[in-house]
Amino acid sequence: MSRYVGRFAPSPTGPLHAGSLVAALASWLDARAHGGVWLVRIEDVDTPRTIPGADHTILDQLTRCGLLPDAPPTWQSQRQTLYRNALTQLQAAGRVYPCVCSRKDIADAWAALGEQRLRNSELVYPGTCRNAAATHRPAAWRLRCALVPHSGQIDWLDRRSGPQSQDLATAVGDFVLQRADACFSYQLAVVVDDAEQGISHVVRGEDLADNTARQIGLQACLNLPTPQYLHTPLVLGPNGEKLSKQNGALAIDTTQPLQALNHAARVLGLTPCEGNVADALLAWTRQWPFSKA
Numbered sequence: 558m559s560r561y562v563g564r565f566a567p568s569p570t571g572p573l574h575a576g577s578l579v580a581a582l583a584s585w586l587d588a589r590a591h592g593g594v595w596l597v598r599i600e601d602v603d604t605p606r607t608i609p610g611a612d613h614t615i616l617d618q619l620t621r622c623g624l625l626p627d628a629p630p631t632w633q634s635q636r637q638t639l640y641r642n643a644l645t646q647l648q649a650a651g652r653v654y655p656c657v658c659s660r661k662d663i664a665d666a667w668a669a670l671g672e673q674r675l676r677n678s679e680l681v682y683p684g685t686c687r688n689a690a691a692t693h694r695p696a697a698w699r700l701r702c703a704l705v706p707h708s709g710q711i712d713w714l715d716r717r718s719g720p721q722s723q724d725l726a727t728a729v730g731d732f733v734l735q736r737a738d739a740c741f742s743y744q745l746a747v748v749v750d751d752a753e754q755g756i757s758h759v760v761r762g763e764d765l766a767d768n769t770a771r772q773i774g775l776q777a778c779l780n781l782p783t784p785q786y787l788h789t790p791l792v793l794g795p796n797g798e799k800l801s802k803q804n805g806a807l808a809i810d811t812t813q814p815l816q817a818l819n820h821a822a823r824v825l826g827l828t829p830c831e832g833n834v835a836d837a838l839l840a841w842t843r844q845w846p847f848s849k850a
């Protein structure tokens with residue numbers, strides 16, 4: 558097998574909770590089971606949502622759980638030049654266009670069409686600015702889905718859930734790579750970073766699976782390789798909703814790291830362990846069901 562490089566890429570919007578620990582553990586185990594390298598990348602590209610100090614809290618929580626990266630962590634906020642270069646390349650190729658639409662403009666455009674298309678509570682972009690004249694207002698930059706190879710019809714294989722398919726134009730519409738406030742989008746930063754860091758395998762939570770087609774389309778536009786993807790099951794809260802920082806998920810208790818890890822291991826279908834963290838991690842690496850993928 559070619560070199561395995563995996564990563565865990567938390568957004569520092571709060572400490573690790575039971576749900577994010579599942580993704581961290583799964584990506585660590587997948588890298589170890591393949592004899593690969595595991596990196597940690599702090600995704601602080603969305604500066605308004607970043608909580609000061611959350612990055613160091615997360616790194617400390619990972620350390621206490623025995624999940625140590627093989628290289629010093631990276632911070633997206635220090636990698637803006639890479640994102641700018643990628644956007645410049647897409648601008649030069651005419652693959653992106655400036656967009657001045659607010660959320661309300663998008664809702665109004667759909668209302669005028671007498672319909673409304675939503676995906677994950679976000680409105681599909683109806684293409685209002687696609688052919689608009691140049692503007693001097695602060696603009697976002699959107700990728701033209703029609704110019705994505707295969708017209709944006711993306712088929713991919715999830716290592717756990719099997720074949721997946723999404724038509725970008727109808728499912729999400731032309732999507733944002735840089736916002737009007739100049740923040741680069743998660744989609745652009747993640748694609749640029751995964752390629753620049755040589756990531757061969759992405760292992761992350763199921764809630765991110767829906768972004769994969771956009772990321773594969775963007776990789777194709779930038780002539781970047783596509784990693785393999787595995788999306789792990791989500792941890793649901795008492796109300797049946799996905800556990801997230803937004804709905805108040807509690808930080809994992811790192812005074813009891815094995816207990817927190819055992820909870821995550823159960824979600825991944827692994828047998829809980831007694832004893833110490835190092836032995837548990839070794840036992841789960843041996844049990845890891847995706848090591849052949």
Ligand code: GLU
Binds near residue numbers: 761
């Ligand atoms: N930063 C994203 C998050 O914490 C994860 C990105 C990824 O793994 O692709 O939700």
